[in-house]
Amino acid sequence: MKRIGVLTSGGDAPGMNAAVRAVVRTAVANEIEVFGVHKGYRGLIDGGIERMDARSVSGIIHHGGTILRTARCPAFMEPPGRALAAEQLSRRGIEGLVVIGGDGSYRGAHALAQEHNIACVGLPGTIDNDIGGTEYTIGFDTALNTAVQAIDRLRDTAASHGRIFFVELMGRHSGYIAMYSGLAGGAEEMLVPERPTDINALIAELRSERERGKTSMIVVVAEGDDAGSAYTIAQKVAAASEFKDTRVAVIGHLQRGGVPSAFDRVLAARMGVAGVEALLRGTSDVMVAFENNGIQTRPIADAWETQNNFDPDLFRVARLLRV
Numbered sequence: 001m002k003r004i005g006v007l008t009s010g011g012d013a014p015g016m017n018a019a020v021r022a023v024v025r026t027a028v029a030n031e032i033e034v035f036g037v038h039k040g041y042r043g044l045i046d047g048g049i050e051r052m053d054a055r056s057v058s059g060i061i062h063h064g065g066t067i068l069r070t071a072r073c074p075a076f077m078e079p080p081g082r083a084l085a086a087e088q089l090s091r092r093g094i095e096g097l098v099v100i101g102g103d104g105s106y107r108g109a110h111a112l113a114q115e116h117n118i119a120c121v122g123l124p125g126t127i128d129n130d131i132g133g134t135e136y137t138i139g140f141d142t143a144l145n146t147a148v149q150a151i152d153r154l155r156d157t158a159a160s161h162g163r164i165f166f167v168e169l170m171g172r173h174s175g176y177i178a179m180y181s182g183l184a185g186g187a188e189e190m191l192v193p194e195r196p197t198d199i200n201a202l203i204a205e206l207r208s209e210r211e212r213g214k215t216s217m218i219v220v221v222a223e224g225d226d227a228g229s230a231y232t233i234a235q236k237v238a239a240a241s242e243f244k245d246t247r248v249a250v251i252g253h254l255q256r257g258g259v260p261s262a263f264d265r266v267l268a269a270r271m272g273v274a275g276v277e278a279l280l281r282g283t284s285d286v287m288v289a290f291e292n293n294g295i296q297t298r299p300i301a302d303a304w305e306t307q308n309n310f311d312p313d314l315f316r317v318a319r320l321l322r323v
Contacts, residue, residue: 001119003094004279006052007037007044008066009073009101009108012256013125013139015264016066016100021057022272023098023123028054030280035094039069040101041076041108044085049092061265064142064257070101076108079115086116095119096279098272100138102126106303110285113300119284121275122300123268127255130174133302134289138271141263143170143255144180150251151185151218158216164206164243168230168250171222177255179310182220183318189219190318194309197227203241212323270295 006023008016020036027034036056038048060067075081089097096119099109109120124131127143147169158165167187169178175192182190188209191197202219209217221230228236234246260268271288274295278286286297 001032001095001279001282003033003035003092004096004098004276005035005037005049005089005094006068006098007040007100008068008070008125009040009099009105010070011102011126012065012070013127013137014064014142014256014258014260015138015268016125017057017060017063018260018265018268019100019123019125019138019272020066020068021061022269023276024052024057025054026273026276030276032276032280035092036068039071040073040105041085042071042073044088045073045075045081047088049088062259064260082108082112082115086112086118089118096121096284098123098275098279100125102128102137103131103303106131106287106300110300113285119279119282120300121278121283121297122287122303123271123275124287124289124303127177128171128174129176130308131287131303132306132308133287133298134291134308136267136290138264138268139256139260140176141267142258142261144177144184145261146255146258147177147181147251148184150249150254151181151187151220154249155185155216155218158218158247162215162245164217164219164246166219166221166230166234166246166248168221168223168248170252170255172224174224175222176310178220178222179314182218183314185218185220186322187218187220187318188214188322189217190315191219191225191227191233192222193224193226194312195315197225197233199227199233199236199240202233203237203243206237206241206243209322
């Protein structure tokens with residue numbers, strides 16, 4: 001293999017730049033030409049591809065976002081779009097592709113490998129930590145710390161006014177950020193997609209906390225909770241109880257940006273190196289995974305055929321510690 005490409009796809013995540021840097025410099029160290037694809041699969045179809053070298057990725061390891069940029073690309077979801085992408089790669093003699101992204105990005109890489117025999121390796125880049133087959137994804141740790149800092153700040157103002165704050169965090173299908181940040185931030189309740197929310201039970205818990213002497217509380221809500229958004233849940237609680245003085249804080253895309261943590265930088269570095277080395281071994285249609293503090297490769301389909309769920313015992317731990 002003489003030429004490879006690298007792209008970032010889907011939602012951006014802190015540490016993506018560190019992963020791009022690792023891919024480019026590992027390729028250069030192995031005397032492989034490397035090309036950066038701009039704007040994800042859209043750039044692959046449109047030919048937004050340029051040669052990169054070691055200097056192309058200088059000074060990016062500490063920046064959030066992605067220098068290659070990212071974009072949604074409905075056209076790539078269809079066979080004709082993937083055929084155009086494969087043609088762009090073939091025209092430049094690019095034999096392998098490292099795709100940094102989430103579940104949808106992996107599915108695109110899998111289809112490209114299956115339909116056009118392009119060697120593809122996926123690196124898990126998403127703040128949600130919801131990719132099956134890997135314990136951690138690039139960006140999760142940074143987003144988690146951003147969320148915890150927000151909870152810490154909101155607790156100060158909640159305590160000053162004696163209010164309940166409903167804090168909405170990202171997580172349409174996964175409650176990892178909400179669960180971990182709630183536990184780390186000492187939240188009274190964590191509402192996540194993995195467990196149905198009972199508004200009456202929530203009110204009962206808040207009353208119990210108030211009876212124990214708490215004058216302010218934090219309820220963390222994952223955006224994908226079955227009871228609705230943080231605003232909806234706060235309204236339901238206010239309508240059915242005495243808890244009228246509530247506030248809602250939606251942290252939103254703040255969780256996606258910012259300086260990547262040391263953990264995310266190291267994870268991205270290890271995964272980027274492993275991704276290129278997998279291509280050099282002739283491996284394709286695989287993902288790089290973090291398991292038991294080591295880096296492994298697994299079939300890329302594990303990303304959607306298995307699930308990465310947090311330990312439900314964390315609910316017990318949180319309940320024990322909030323007394």
